[in-house]
Amino acid sequence: MAENIGWELYRTFLAVLQEGSLSGAARSLGITQPTAGRHIEALEHALSVSLFTRSQLGLQATDVALALRAHAEAMQSTAAALERAASGHAKGAGVKGVVRVSASEVVGVEVLPPIIAALREAHPQLVVELALSNRVQDLLLREADIAVRMMRPTQAQLVARRVGRIEVGLHARRDYLDKHGTPRNAKALWEHAVIGYDKPSPFLRGASKTLPGFTREAFALRADSDLAQLALIRAGAGIGFCQVALGRRDALMRVLPKTFAFQLETWVTMHEDLRASPRCRATFDALAEGLERYARL
Structure with a gap:
């Protein structure tokens, strides 16, 4: 097996996997299709394996x-982390460079923007990348520099700060409840259009253990995107879960608050190796302070 295989070969390999074609990979990487093809052939030759088969599809x-x-994705994350770390050591002092922040969809769209706007106002040379996903990105593999997590981190290599508990409850628009009535107990809830998940999730599995009837089949409207669920609630389509602070901000009505109340313990985390990084430290502190204010709403 050949030694010292260039990263560009693995990068093209990963792009072909992600895009499904040489042409798509070439466009995403800014190279020509023949170059992408040569990269794949060179990698197959170096590894002595066949990576792709050609078909009509x-x-x-x-x-x-x-x-x-998974190994190529880990290499990509490491390369991106290297570039972000180097960006913070350019000539001159101060908070500058790229920092990548991971957060859930709802937190990233509904909560973080004003916090990041204030952070950028204070540090205009800071570049913030928002990676929004309900998947927990791995800070140890440097998929992100800082993460907002709705669970206590367990890895010893992470620096973590608890910012409080964010409460989640059932909400609906006032005109929906005026038209269809307000459920007075859990049994009456299922006579309504309840908004929930399409595929099982940790939240759904946890809720189904304590709440009878809380199953996928009971939902009249299903979406795995938290943002889509929130949009349905705001549109008056039915009753669904959202963060209490967001419901209050949007003048939504809380439904069965004593029966349906979930506390999401919220943490801001980063790898301990980034503690001394000015760009990461400033971002970490700004996110923690902003989320602490939000959790108190």
């Missing part, structure tokens, strides 16, 4: 390629 990843994907 395009390139199909082999089992070997699928097994290598």
Whole structure:
């Protein structure tokens, strides 16, 4: 097996996996399609394996390629982390460079923007990348520099600050309740259009253990996106879960607050190696302070 295989070959390999074709990979990387093809051929030759098969549907990843994907993604995360770290050590002092922040959809869209706007006002040379996903990104693999998590981190290598508990409850628009009535107990809730998840999630599994009837089949409106669920509530489509502070801000009505109340313990975390980084320290402190204010609403 060849030694010192260039990162650009793995980068092209990962792009082909993600895009599904040489042409798509070439566009995403800013290279030509023949160059992308040569990269794949060179990597296959260096590794002595077949990574893709050609078919009428395009390139199909082999089992070997699928097994290598996680390693290529880890390399990509490390390369991106290296670039972010280097960006913070350019000439001159002060908070500057790129910091990547991971957060859930709702927190990233509904809560963080004013916090980040104030942070950028204070540090205009700071570049913030928001990675919004309900998947918990791995800080140890440097998929992100800082993460907002709705659970206590367990890894010893992480610096963590608890910012409080964010309460989640059932909400609906006032005109929906005026038209359909307000449920007075859990049983009456299922006579309404309840908004929930399409696929099982940790939140849904936890709720189903304590709340009878809280199953996927009981939901009249289903979406795995928290933002889509929130949009349905705001549109008056039914009753669904949202953060209490957001419901209060949008003048939504709380439904069955004593029966349906969930506390999300919220933390801001980063890798301990970034503690001395000015760009990460400033971002970490700004997020923690802003989220602490939000949690008290």
